[in-house]
Amino acid sequence: MATTTAAQQRAQAKVEYDAFLAQCPSRRLLDRIADKWVTLVLAALRSDGSHRFGADCAGEPRSMRYSELSRRLAGVSQKMLTQTLRALERDGLITRTVVPTVPVTVSYELTDLGLSLHQLMHGLKSWAETHMDDVLANRAAYDGHAA
Numbered sequence: 001m002a003t004t005t006a007a008q009q010r011a012q013a014k015v016e017y018d019a020f021l022a023q024c025p026s027r028r029l030l031d032r033i034a035d036k037w038v039t040l041v042l043a044a045l046r047s048d049g050s051h052r053f054g055a056d057c058a059g060e061p062r063s064m065r066y067s068e069l070s071r072r073l074a075g076v077s078q079k080m081l082t083q084t085l086r087a088l089e090r091d092g093l094i095t096r097t098v099v100p101t102v103p104v105t106v107s108y109e110l111t112d113l114g115l116s117l118h119q120l121m122h123g124l125k126s127w128a129e130t131h132m133d134d135v136l137a138n139r140a141a142y143d144g145h146a147a
Contacts, residue, residue: 029091032087032091033117033121035084037073037076037080037081037084038084038087038088038121039121039124039125040073040076040125041069041073041081041084041085041088041094041108042088042093042110042114042117042118042121043118043121043122043125044064044069044072044073045062045063045064045069045094045108045109045110045114045118046062046110046115046118046122062109063097063107063108063109064107064108064109065105065106065107065108066081066085066106066107066108069081069085069108085108088114089108091113092111092113092114093110093111093113093114093117094108094109094110094111094114095108095109095110095111096108097109
């Protein structure tokens, strides 16, 4: 029986990734990136601070301090933002930089991996904003028939 190296085992596992299988690690990754706060953090780290996402998507990534992110993401709790940022850092989608000032300054920025995911998230966010009126009209029509 031939033995395989760790690299060969990882390569074989990668070939076998199938998010439709319950134990596939890519399914857990999909759970993470499907979260609304992940989508909004990724969008915020690439935006210019305006409320529309337009041309700033093509611009350079920008780092943001925790307080900036908190203000930008209306409705996010401190706990949820902290958990989201830690998870994104763990997955290698953002970097966290600590500057030893008084008080300490912490900023977050997209990594190359995060930038590649940002492209998809931008499309999803844009689709939701563009089609919200259609969805609301369909919900109203459905709710009117269901009553």
